Amino acid sequence: MFGRLHSWGRRHPAVVDLLWLTPFLLISFANLELLRSGDAHLIGRDLGPWGFLALAVALVAPMFWMRRHPLAVFTAVSLVSFAQWLAEVQPQFFNLSVLIAMYGVASHCTPRWAVGALLTSELGIFLSLIQSPGDPDGRSFASSSVFVVAIWITGIYTSTRRRYLEGLEERAERAERERDQQARLATAAERARIARELHDVVAHNVSVMIVQADGAGYALGGGNPDTAREAMRTISATGRRALAEMRRMVGVLRADDTAEExxxxxxxxxxxxxxxxxxxxxxxxxxxxxxxxxALPEGEELTVYRIVQEALTNTLKHGGPGTRATVEMEYGVRELLLRVTDDGRGAAAPRSPDGHGLVGMRERAAVFGGSVDACPRPGGGFQVTARLPVGEPAAG
Incomplete structure (x- = not known):
């Protein structure tokens, strides 16, 4: 409840400022009615109803901008109160705006300005007391000072609390950005690995196509051998160009893998x-x-193998003692359903903060239009489910 009210207040600051100023306005108008009826009077010069109203507006109206300009508001209400003291006008309820403005300075400005606002408020208390009937033992000033200091300390605490919460939010946002960056780096690394592996698979098939096309070009005979031979040469040239282009584009991914077998x-x-x-x-x-x-393409077979490998590796690391695992492969008409389950610790297992195995699984499956879901099982353990499209049934 409090959290929702706080969020609503942050979205509508002007409405909140107007709401907490309402009691000041109501009491000021009530005092104005008493003044008109003769039941109340002002010590010193008689300002009259309109002068009283002008003083109330001068002290209350600036508070509407206290959140955005706390120092300027405090300066304005302090000067108005000082002018009121010079005119020998008794302090009224709305003179509390000085203390509220002091709170605003303490909670929004630097400590130097906060201390200045406190000293100014203490001076105002002192001036108002020396204008009132005598206080020989100084008890009124002491009690008033305690009240002023309590408000000032509350403002300082609010400032400290707000800066602390802002620091927490900043650290949380920075941690979230770093986490997203690590995920993007892991995704990029996994895509590079996939690209290298797909390069090997496709390059092998293209190389075989070239060899077979060259052999067919020399072996074909009869009918229209020249045309067949020219077509085979075209297949061979196209395959060589495709292989060279693919090696040129993906070759940069192998720049740091010269020692890899x-x-x-x-x-x-x-x-x-x-x-x-x-x-x-x-x-x-x-x-x-x-x-x-x-029948699955070689790249898709590699994807299935890697998903099973990663899932079983995670079970070994996080499943705990006595864990058993099951790998199920179900061939359907249009898709291959792969399910790797275990009866280990499941959701209770500790997760490595830098682990990106699940990211790699999903990236691999997405290359072939598939998907991967991984989650703890309700009865304990963990389950990885992958769905990959399949082609036509293998002959024979």
Missing amino acids: YTPQPGLSQLDDLVTRVRSSGLPVDLRVTGIRQ
């Missing part, structure tokens, strides 16, 4: 080996494949 990328045929290695690491894993196996 370009071993063949894993696919679905290596899933059994992956499961065996994970079992030897101490995590029991069951692999289940259902449905009619569909």
